[in-house]
Amino acid sequence: MAGPAEPRDVLSKADLLQRRLGADLRDRMVDSIYTDAGDLSRRFVTVSRDRRTDYDRALDRIITSRIFGLPLMFLGLVAVFWITVAGANVPSSMLANALFWVEELGASLFDAIGMPWWLTGFIWHGTFKGLAWVIAVMLPPMAIFFPLFTFFEDLGYLPRVAFNMDRFFKWAGAHGKQALSMSMGFGCNAAGIIATRIIDSPRERLIAILTNNFVPCNGRFPTLIMLATIFVGTAVPPALASFAAAGTVVMVVVVGVVMTLLVSAFLSRTVLKGEASSFTLELPPYRRPNFGRILYTSMIDRTLFVLKRAIYMAAPAGALIWLLSAIHIGDQNLTTILSTAFDSFGQALGLDGVIILAYIIAIPANEIVVPTILMAYTGATQMVDITGLGELHGILAGEQGWTLLTAVSLMLFSLLHNPCSTTIMTTWKETGSRKWTTVGALMPLAIAFAVCFLVANLWRLFAGV
């Protein structure tokens, strides 16, 4: 070689050699690494007995079998929600009783020391009531649901879910690991979107990000559980109530998963065209769940985290709702004026004006939608004495004229509509694209409108309402 080499010479030499070698270089390297790792482990590892692996394999033959895999998942979900629904009712009523008692006490204390009526209203019937609703409606289901969910997670079940779901995602032209990010989404959609990092292909990762919203997150489960309990649960004999409610929540979850697959399939056949890439999924051994860790993770990381966020959002929403009901224009308050304005739009979707108003107020965190709706309904009068989930049916069905259709539409809307502000922010951070963030926010909303509109009209057509 004449003279010392320059970096550019090295690069052009590398390019030349690269063309000569062909495209399978990466595969050959991976192959060589795997062969070597295999040789080394055969030489230095001796296995005397492996009872646990045998046991794991036998278990996996059932849990990930083509025949039993999906039904077992379905049964597991029903069981989890049944325990949640059956267990949450009583503590919910007790919490509601206690907190609304505190509200009355606080309000009468304020009255007694001569505070102006608007301050009492703003603090106790607005802000505090918002908090009370959030805690009473959300805390008990979360405190039961999260430990159960974390238990399955700790057991090592989630990778099996991905395994069972793989063929569906393959059909949809999406990555099989999307089943994992989807499962994370049940915890929190923002976390699910971060979890899509395990997907290498940018195309498939984007599909996973855009569709993560279609599985209900922790924040939305309490809404679904509550609606299922008070509308579906009361529509069947009491002995079957909690089963029917749990079954309904599972149905909603199934609709969400089907929607995930349909939208993924649509995206991968239109704007994000491509083949599903293959991958190896290793099923980790089942681990004996560590109960201390389950309690810690589910209570501190999940329940308290979600509750804290909901409380931060609910307090201002409560205050806002109170203001809307306290400010009068003419002889109507703002709540009435706004909800009347939204009413025909809401009715077209099987909802009503108050629900639309509550959704607009609750955009930062849609887990507080139901508490917001309740405050909007009850806040105006301050006369209602609610003592738990049982009485909620009275308010919603009796006074506000909700039907089963309203509940179903609200569940579908809550499942499908736009992600919360945190999730939108996360989408933006992860994609770095304004365009895809907008799509991620507005596409679900459009789908929610379309589905609710369709369901409401078909329902009315067939039910003759």
Next chain:
Amino acid sequence: MTLDRTGIDHVVALAGNPNTGKSTVFNALTGLRQHTGNWPGKTVTRAEGDYLHEGLRYRLIDLPGTYSLLSASVDEEIARDFILFGRPDCTIVVVDATSLERNLNLALQVIEITDRVVVCLNLMDEAGRRGIAVDHEGLAAELGVPVVPTTARYGKGLDHLTAEVSRMVSGETVTTPRQLKITGDLSEALDELVPMIEDLHHDLPNARWVALRLLDGDYAVRQALLDGSIGELAGGDR
């Protein structure tokens, strides 16, 4: 990727597959002296912490858990770039003794990049329960780097680990890192390219790996070669 070394005697990177007890090793070594943040420009959590050994302060950087360093996922890129450009004085690769074959894939790739590696053979208790025995001395001889069996959950073997790290950073340990077996036209291509890279940077410990990455069209490595930062890898600490 570089970091502030004020007050720190040695920087140690912690690599490993997910679920190998890497975080347990990290927590056991650093205790409460840790700090979490993000990798620059990334939304991946970065944890680092200090431990003292024989009066010297070691800064331990917990790399994202990865199965390999070859693909373009964000986590793998961060781990790879830190081992390459962050120039740790030693890299601990935590491997799961119960599934050595899969874990060795990553260890072999790390050893190909840097010769200052200590393999931490973790989850030895779990391996024992399952009747799995690993000849760690034989493995160390073949890999050409120290292998330390540990059960980080119960703190077993960690003093051994820190001692090996200390011998590695002081230069007391001489490693003979295992190289990938490469044959045929790829081997011929390496024979042509490696001398050119070595000619450019004499002391580069991993010219062969750099050549492989160039042949694979690795953008970061191409850039590093162009702007000369690859050369710094050879100088500095050695």
